[in-house]
Amino acid sequence: MDLEQIFAVDEFEELARAAMDPGAFAYYYGGAEQEITLRENIAAFDRYRLRPRVLRGLSEVDTGSTLLDAEVSLPIGLAPTALHKLAHPDGECAVARAAGKYGALQIVATYSSYTLEEVAEAASGPLWFQLYMNADRSITEDLISRAGEAGYGAIVLTVDLATPGYRTREYRNWFVPPPEVGPANFTVGEGAIHSSVSELVANLTGDGYSWSIVEWLRELTELPIVLKGIMTAEDAALALEHGADALIVSNHGGRQLDRSPASIDVLGEVVEAVEGQIEVYLDGGIRRGTDVLIARALGARAVFIGRPYLWGLAAAGADGVARVLDILQTQLVNGMLNLGVASLDEVTREHLA
Ligand SMILES: Cc1cc2nc3c(=O)[nH]c(=O)nc-3n(C[C@H](O)[C@H](O)[C@H](O)COP(=O)(O)O)c2cc1C
Secondary structure (H helix, E strand, C coil): CCHHHCCCCCHHHHHHHHHCCHHHHHHHHCCCCCCHHHHHHHHHHHHCCECCCCCCCCCCCECCEEECCEEECCCEEECCCCCHHHCCCCHHHHHHHHHHHCCCCEEECCCCCCCHHHHHHHCCCCEEEEECCCCCHHHHHHHHHHHHHCCCCCEEEECCCCCCCCCHHHHHCCCCCCHHHCCCCCCCCCCCCCCCHHHHHHHHHCCCCCCHHHHHHHHHCCCCEEEEEECCHHHHHHHHHCCCCEEEECCHHHCCCCCCCCHHHHHHHHHHHHCCCCEEEEECCCCCHHHHHHHHHCCCCEEEECHHHHHHHHHHHHHHHHHHHHHHHHHHHHHHHHHCCCEHHHCCHHHEC
């Protein structure tokens, strides 16, 4: 496969479909119920328009930024997604190598198929650790201290999973990961049970999430705490009250509550609610460089991609993920030059039509 002949990240989806087990592909692709939110995440971006400024004397642009303490060359990070070995035997380690090459931040999932230490070993760029709570808090405590020791720069608590979404497509294509694709951070008995991926998450999520968990985490670790899955101004205000260091506006890629709005459509209200006190990021539906500019214009400091890099990983391992990042970077640079901005900080609401 000549990756240089792929010019849009969408094209990787069909390559991944061909490369993957149909059940695993359905797990990756699917959303909840009618997949309205899944489609809307992408459709919403298509409704925004940019206002180009011309004759700005630009020959190059700077795509660099910071996310909390992490310096990145791209404002496009890799969202946490479970069990990368379903896509490729090199799994999360391949993703880490590609992210490092592009100076992109990777969030490693609790349910990674390599251990968090193995991914840290493969990484050269910044890493954050995504947390699902365990009913047994000592298991969570252990994971957090391991993440700290391995050099992860923040804990990303996923808050939008009171229970796994009603994922019709996944149920229809019932899929149990093969034994070699288990959640590597857990030893047998803790989490390495072989059920469908949603069941796995349900079993380990534990006894219901409440805001007290954020306070509990705050006591437990000095690492910054990022809350992933905030979709309203009300919850953004509560997140501030409970000491969150940053937020990710996200509807879990349309996999949780179907009929949630597109994440890009609620970014504005969340940004307004936090009044610049903490950083706000966004994921869901990012498929091209101009999507990044729209999110930036609406106040997201950075964005994260989920499925696009999984498709790249399934199609061609680390090289496929690298090509996805390469395309997005090239499109972003092109978009910045044609929008008339030399740096991401110059992108404002004035750039939205
Ligand atoms: C196959 C798959 C697995 C995911 N696993 C997790 C996970 O373990 N933890 C989590 O916080 N989010 C998980 N997500 C959600 C992503 O982090 C992210 O919110 C979403 O994929 C962004 O939307 P996009 O796929 O349109 O880019 C998963 C998403 C997919 C597609």
